Amino acid sequence: MQVTDQKLVRKGSQKKFIFGGILIIAAIVLLIITNTKAGAQYFLTVDEIKDRQNEIIGKDIRVSGAVLGDTIEYDTHNLILQFDVAHVPGDNKEIDAQGGLALVLHQAVMNPEANRLHVVYEGVMPDLLQNEAQAIMTGKIGEDGVFHASELLLKCPTKYEEALPEQSAQS
Amino acid sequence: MLPNIGFGSLVITLIVSLYAIVSALIGVKKNLYKYVESARRALLLSFPLITLTALCIIILLVNQNYEVQYVYNVTSSTMPLYLKITALWGGQAGSLVFWAWLMSIFASAVTLRRWDRDLDMLPWVIIVTSVTLVFFLAMIIAFENPFVRFWSVPGHGEMVAMFQPQGGRLIHPMDGRGLNPLLRHPGMIIHPPMLYLGFVSFVIPYAFGMSALITGRKDDRWIRLTRRWTLVAWMFLSIGLILGSRWAYDVLGWGGYWAWDPVENAALLPWLSGTAFLHSVMIQEKRGLFKRWNMILVILTYSLVIFGTFLTRSGVLSSVHAFAQSAIGPMFFIYIGVTFIISLAFLIKRWDDLHSEGIMTSLLSRESLFLVNNLLFIGILIVVFWGTVYPLISELLTGQKVTVGPPFYTSTTGPLFAALLLLMGVAPLSAWGHSTWKTLGKAIWIPGLASLILLIILIVSGVRSVGALIGMTLSSLAAFVTIHEFWRGAVARHKRSGENYLVALWKLTARNRRRYGGYIIHLSVVLMALGILGIEVFQTETQGRLTPGQSLSLAGYTITYKNLDVFDVADGRNVARAVLSVSKNGKNLGELYPRRDFYYDSQQPMTIPGLRSTIEDDLYIVLVNWEQISSQGATFKVFHNPLVNWLWIGGFLLVIGSFIAAWPTPEKDVEMITKKVMNREYGKLASKSS
Numbered sequence: 001m002q003v004t005d006q007k008l009v010r011k012g013s014q015k016k017f018i019f020g021g022i023l024i025i026a027a028i029v030l031l032i033i034t035n036t037k038a039g040a041q042y043f044l045t046v047d048e049i050k051d052r053q054n055e056i057i058g059k060d061i062r063v064s065g066a067v068l069g070d071t072i073e074y075d076t077h078n079l080i081l082q083f084d085v086a087h088v089p090g091d092n093k094e095i096d097a098q099g100g101l102a103l104v105l106h107q108a109v110m111n112p113e114a115n116r117l118h119v120v121y122e123g124v125m126p127d128l129l130q131n132e133a134q135a136i137m138t139g140k141i142g143e144d145g146v147f148h149a150s151e152l153l154l155k156c157p158t159k160y161e162e163a164l165p166e167q168s169a170q171s
Numbered sequence: 172m173l174p175n176i177g178f179g180s181l182v183i184t185l186i187v188s189l190y191a192i193v194s195a196l197i198g199v200k201k202n203l204y205k206y207v208e209s210a211r212r213a214l215l216l217s218f219p220l221i222t223l224t225a226l227c228i229i230i231l232l233v234n235q236n237y238e239v240q241y242v243y244n245v246t247s248s249t250m251p252l253y254l255k256i257t258a259l260w261g262g263q264a265g266s267l268v269f270w271a272w273l274m275s276i277f278a279s280a281v282t283l284r285r286w287d288r289d290l291d292m293l294p295w296v297i298i299v300t301s302v303t304l305v306f307f308l309a310m311i312i313a314f315e316n317p318f319v320r321f322w323s324v325p326g327h328g329e330m331v332a333m334f335q336p337q338g339g340r341l342i343h344p345m346d347g348r349g350l351n352p353l354l355r356h357p358g359m360i361i362h363p364p365m366l367y368l369g370f371v372s373f374v375i376p377y378a379f380g381m382s383a384l385i386t387g388r389k390d391d392r393w394i395r396l397t398r399r400w401t402l403v404a405w406m407f408l409s410i411g412l413i414l415g416s417r418w419a420y421d422v423l424g425w426g427g428y429w430a431w432d433p434v435e436n437a438a439l440l441p442w443l444s445g446t447a448f449l450h451s452v453m454i455q456e457k458r459g460l461f462k463r464w465n466m467i468l469v470i471l472t473y474s475l476v477i478f479g480t481f482l483t484r485s486g487v488l489s490s491v492h493a494f495a496q497s498a499i500g501p502m503f504f505i506y507i508g509v510t511f512i513i514s515l516a517f518l519i520k521r522w523d524d525l526h527s528e529g530i531m532t533s534l535l536s537r538e539s540l541f542l543v544n545n546l547l548f549i550g551i552l553i554v555v556f557w558g559t560v561y562p563l564i565s566e567l568l569t570g571q572k573v574t575v576g577p578p579f580y581t582s583t584t585g586p587l588f589a590a591l592l593l594l595m596g597v598a599p600l601s602a603w604g605h606s607t608w609k610t611l612g613k614a615i616w617i618p619g620l621a622s623l624i625l626l627i628i629l630i631v632s633g634v635r636s637v638g639a640l641i642g643m644t645l646s647s648l649a650a651f652v653t654i655h656e657f658w659r660g661a662v663a664r665h666k667r668s669g670e671n672y673l674v675a676l677w678k679l680t681a682r683n684r685r686r687y688g689g690y691i692i693h694l695s696v697v698l699m700a701l702g703i704l705g706i707e708v709f710q711t712e713t714q715g716r717l718t719p720g721q722s723l724s725l726a727g728y729t730i731t732y733k734n735l736d737v738f739d740v741a742d743g744r745n746v747a748r749a750v751l752s753v754s755k756n757g758k759n760l761g762e763l764y765p766r767r768d769f770y771y772d773s774q775q776p777m778t779i780p781g782l783r784s785t786i787e788d789d790l791y792i793v794l795v796n797w798e799q800i801s802s803q804g805a806t807f808k809v810f811h812n813p814l815v816n817w818l819w820i821g822g823f824l825l826v827i828g829s830f831i832a833a834w835p836t837p838e839k840d841v842e843m844i845t846k847k848v849m850n851r852e853y854g855k856l857a858s859k860s861s
Contacts, residue, residue, distance in 0.1 A: 014530060016534060017542070020534065025550075028546075028554070031554070032557055032583055035583040036557070039576055039582070040573045041574050041575065041576060042571060042572070043571070076804070079714055123808075124424075124793060124808050127776040128775075151576075
């Protein structure tokens with residue numbers, strides 16, 4: 001009798017641990033799901049943005065492009081930075097097939113036919129912003145087709161042999 | 172000559188390590204110690220051999236032998252000597268050699284201990300560490316050889332090769348490309364070795380865990396043997412992470428310290444599983460629970476260590492497609508996959524042997540709260556892992572690459588970290604086996620009241636951020652509980668022995684190093700939480716363009732622009748340096764010099780903030796832009812980062828706490844009892860294996 005009692009107690013006590021554990025796991029899963037939905041940013045290329053401009057207005061977008069050096073304008077009074085980027089493929093395999101990042105960036109800048117995107121960014125001009133650098137921007141597209149970047153990362157293919165955290169190019 | 176010696180030594184190490192594996196296996200198979208001893212000696216040989224390789228690289232770096240590609244890539248003639256030496260880990264090939272070198276040190280150290288009681292584990296420890304070493308050596312030799320040189324071959328142009336091609340002549344470039352200037356910072360020089368020390372020392376607990384699994388030992392001997400290794404590994408990993416953050420804060424000039432970048436995440440992942448492991452082994456030691464779980468944790472940590480080593484140095488993390496580009500990427504994935512599956516297979520084979528010796532009965536017991544701690548740490552690990560791989564998953568499933576940014580990480584891990592803080596306040600007060608609300612309430616009411624008072628003070632003083640209020644209250648609770656524990660212990664000791672309070676406190680800590688060292692680490696985490704809350708919640712910023720004499724104000728500080736100089740420095744930099752005077756409430760606080768360095772060799776600029784740091788707050792000024800000749804106007808961005816210094820102070824305390832917890836205990840009597848038990852256990856298992 002006593003033994004069965006003990007067993008019952010044990011069974012019951014194990015249940016509460018399983019219940020508690022499931023509760024915690026469920027909470028974590030819920031957190032992940034809701035925050036993933038809220039924080040999702042779409043990776044698009046300049047071409048894709050031009051194609052789908054109307055449906056993506058106001059959404060969080062991440063886009064990369066080749067910086068056109070001549071178009072860089074920096075208003076140092078208000079810290080407003082503007083420049084144009086030319087389309088580069090979003091897929092690294094494709095970039096490699098076309099001869100590597102440096103060449104792709106160079107060709108994108110030289111090609112007058114390539115789609116271009118005007119970018120406005122408020123803040124400090126990053127050290128690496130220069131002609132033929134790859135700009136990776138996060139932000140939203142306005143109805144006027146201008147990309148308002150809230151975050152700006154830059155990569156220069158020749159200088160980034162080392163693995164540097166991406167934030168190194170951030171400002 | 173030197174490249175050949177270095178490379179030859181690498182190849183010999185590979186052969187010797189392969190021999191160690193084979194010989195140890197034969198030793199196990201034939202149950203003869205002499206083969207194991209031979210394997211042990213082979214493993215010991217790997218240390219001088221890799222040391223020779225590393226020395227060759229260092230001499231090449233210091234002598235500026237730019238015909239060697241690695242030397243060309245990471246050094247230049249303007250770099251000071253110490254940077255040339257530390258360039259050993261400035262690129263991927265060198266850091267892999269450095270990794271292998273550390274592995275050989277730790278493997279040698281562990282095989283040099285006295286093994287009499289655990290001889291059955293020795294061959295497997297040798298095998299696991301040697302397999303790891305062999306993998307790294309093979310990667311270096313096949314894909315990342317630091318000794319390849321530039322050759323000019325008639326008819327073929329220039330090429331890169333290890334050995335002299337037919338008719339080839341060495342090309343001697345005039346100068347190297349130089350270490351990336353962003354990496355020329357004390358934090359970045361010590362950061363990779365610390366991280367690697369942490370990574371490599373986690374291999375040791377894994378090796379012991381695996382040997383326990385393979386030999387079929389059910390006891391917690393492997394955990395006791397590697398407790399200190401785990402703690403030291405954890406400490407180095409923590410130092411590495413903190414130094415990395417400090418580097419980002421000092422060098423990258425964007426006012427922050429952590430960006431949830433894939434590289435950073437890769438180093439954080441093994442730390443998270445390692446922290447969970449560090450806590451959960453205590454349950455196995457005290458109560459004989461969670462044996463399987465601990466095995467899973469140590470296997471997971473090992474896989475994440477290899478993953479982290481690869482990611483932090485290879486530069487392929489920005490896109491996973493890049494993995495396919497270098498041969499080394501797939502190799503790492505195959506290695507991680509294979510070792511993970513083999514380890515799990517051993518675990519499944521021993522699954523039934525590793526049953527718990529009891530069950531948990533009380534929700535508030537120490538073991539139950541440790542379980543919650545583990546769930547939370549693994550939860551954070553899953554969040555970070557998910558965020559890192561999400562772009563891939565979304566691309567695979569929908570064809571549309573979607574990523575998540577830093578806000579995802581902060582809002583998802585925030586509640587989990589808060590829960591961990593709460594646990595840190597409650598768990599030290601709960602008892603093993605059985606705890607009730609009543610006993611817990613009795614122990615917690617004084618610290619609880621103190622944090623409640625703090626909460627009221629904070630609200631009255633105008634703090635309105637909910638996140639900050641929760642964070643401050645929870646961390647103060649953890650701090651008060653910990654201090655109260657020290658206090659209670661010291662008072663009890665004072666009453667018993669009549670020692671004065673300081674002596675009592677000292678002896679209390681010395682006699683229970685693990686426990687009180689752990690508490691000190693908890694306190695350090697509270698300090699770090701304070702710093703993180705300060706910068707995350709209370710950071711303010713302003714920016715503006717100033718002409719000499721004009722000022723900016725932020726958080727009570729007035730920053731006045733005085734002048735700006737542009738000049739060349741002997742080590743190959745062009746420096747633009749602004750002079751600003753800082754005052755607060757009319758009181759002059761001195762000058763700050765934010766600057767922009769331009770490195771001629773790598774053609775790269777670098778922004779160094781002007782920083783005024785106190786325990787209360789940091790004033791962080793970035794020189795954004797300046798007009799060269801005309802009006803002498805310059806643009807500045809100013810950050811006010813309250814409390815952030817506590818993040819670094821907490822880092823120091825963490826190291827102190829780890830040392831206290833890891834310091835060998837002098838108490839022999841405890842050791843004697845375990846020895847007896849172990850001897851019996853060992854005898855049984857030895858007879859089983861023969």
